[in-house]
Amino acid sequence: MFSKILIANRGEIALRIIRACKELGIRTVAVYSEIDRNSLHVRLADEAICIGQASSTSSYLNIPAIISAAEITDVEAIHPGYGFLAENPHFAEICESCKITFIGPTPENIRLMGDKMAARNSMHKAGLPIVPGSTSVIKNKEDALKIAKSIGYPVIIKAAAGGGGKGMRICHNDLTLISNLMTAQAEAEANFGNANVYIEKYIEKPRHIEIQIIADKFNHIVHLGERDCSIQRRHQKLLEESPSPVVDNKLRKRLGEAALRGARSVGYVNVGTIEFLLDSDNNFYFMEMNTRIQVEHPVTELVTGVDLIKEQIRVAAGEKLRLQQEHINIKGSAMECRINAEDFENNFMPSPGKIETLILPGGPKIRIDTHIYSGYEISPYYDSLVAKVISWGENRADAIKTMLRALSEFEISPIKTTIPFHLRLLSNPLFLKGDFSTHFVQEMLKEEQKGEDV
Numbered sequence: 001m002f003s004k005i006l007i008a009n010r011g012e013i014a015l016r017i018i019r020a021c022k023e024l025g026i027r028t029v030a031v032y033s034e035i036d037r038n039s040l041h042v043r044l045a046d047e048a049i050c051i052g053q054a055s056s057t058s059s060y061l062n063i064p065a066i067i068s069a070a071e072i073t074d075v076e077a078i079h080p081g082y083g084f085l086a087e088n089p090h091f092a093e094i095c096e097s098c099k100i101t102f103i104g105p106t107p108e109n110i111r112l113m114g115d116k117m118a119a120r121n122s123m124h125k126a127g128l129p130i131v132p133g134s135t136s137v138i139k140n141k142e143d144a145l146k147i148a149k150s151i152g153y154p155v156i157i158k159a160a161a162g163g164g165g166k167g168m169r170i171c172h173n174d175l176t177l178i179s180n181l182m183t184a185q186a187e188a189e190a191n192f193g194n195a196n197v198y199i200e201k202y203i204e205k206p207r208h209i210e211i212q213i214i215a216d217k218f219n220h221i222v223h224l225g226e227r228d229c230s231i232q233r234r235h236q237k238l239l240e241e242s243p244s245p246v247v248d249n250k251l252r253k254r255l256g257e258a259a260l261r262g263a264r265s266v267g268y269v270n271v272g273t274i275e276f277l278l279d280s281d282n283n284f285y286f287m288e289m290n291t292r293i294q295v296e297h298p299v300t301e302l303v304t305g306v307d308l309i310k311e312q313i314r315v316a317a318g319e320k321l322r323l324q325q326e327h328i329n330i331k332g333s334a335m336e337c338r339i340n341a342e343d344f345e346n347n348f349m350p351s352p353g354k355i356e357t358l359i360l361p362g363g364p365k366i367r368i369d370t371h372i373y374s375g376y377e378i379s380p381y382y383d384s385l386v387a388k389v390i391s392w393g394e395n396r397a398d399a400i401k402t403m404l405r406a407l408s409e410f411e412i413s414p415i416k417t418t419i420p421f422h423l424r425l426l427s428n429p430l431f432l433k434g435d436f437s438t439h440f441v442q443e444m445l446k447e448e449q450k451g452e453d454v
Ligand code: ADP
Pocket: 131, 156, 162, 163, 164, 165, 166, 168, 200, 201, 202, 203, 204, 206, 208, 232, 235, 275, 277, 287, 288, 438
């Protein structure tokens, strides 16, 4: 096992990793930007090194500064968390060449899955159902029209190097396809430094269902069931739950087997998530693979009892995975609400600033993953996630009740958050029935808007 790890991240995930390390008896090194000097991850780690100015490019994306910090502190491994450098194959390669273990998959796997087009083709070859669409990058408008004709409208243009819900455009006819193509390419180039786009059939009202997997270096791999992440706004997840209200044991087995087949076909190691779209006839299609720990991993931890971060560190250290598929049971129901510093009442406008009052919920069956405290300044430089409230219940209805109780205790001011959004969502009759698709949030907000207009 490692004796010292550097955490190349900030916020709640840096804390989560430090906590796992402490329990494993591993010393920790935090890195931080100048503006994060008073952050909890800096306080809780055994050592901390400043790696640059506030902007991510100067600090949390600054590879030379992070590698120097790792060398100075003599760590054996780097945990990248999620976001920042977590899915950067170049960074994983540099770690390798500096003889520092990158806690994650191989650079080859990160590169393959980071190119969504290549990932699609590779999973198709492995026998996974993929969303009908292009098998190569769109060259010109004739190409785009031909593909759209063969799969039928609506279609979605996606950036091959895309992520974070950005760079997607839905098109309903030839005209919108042509006009969106150039903008999509330009946006892809601007956001991801890669103008390549491809086209997929736009699945109407699907659910976003993802399977968590973990593999060791000895070809042993298991899945830990699904997470339903259909509650999204602008393709960004707001609430995730496990199990999905629409996935039964039979479907879970099929999804799990498909995920394992896909991961095995590329010799995948460490944690990963295979994302699928599920249509109303229970057909599922591979969408993409995330080659890192995800924001929503706690819901899987609560229903399986597996500590994913510890397992991730253990397999990276070369230990054998002790989990056996037949021993992984989904117990009860868990859900996570992402509390963002965004003003729900004001179209989710960012609401950074200093926290004057903070009262965090507690009590049985509630887990809070957060880095904030009273007096903490939420910076506009990084993402707006300030806390994850995760509840567990014997069943979904209980998990919802506990979540409502917890959110009603949560006090934070003067910054505005997404808590009022979650309170509304959690009392919506369709949500309570489990009857929703990825369009649900948009529809719910539109419905409420209409009500207010009357
Ligand atoms: P990103 O990597 O940017 O998060 P994804 O490929 O994971 O992008 O897609 C994000 C979300 O966009 C999905 O959860 C789903 O809601 C929607 N989406 C993506 N592809 C399709 C599709 N072919 N049909 C319908 N919705 C889609």
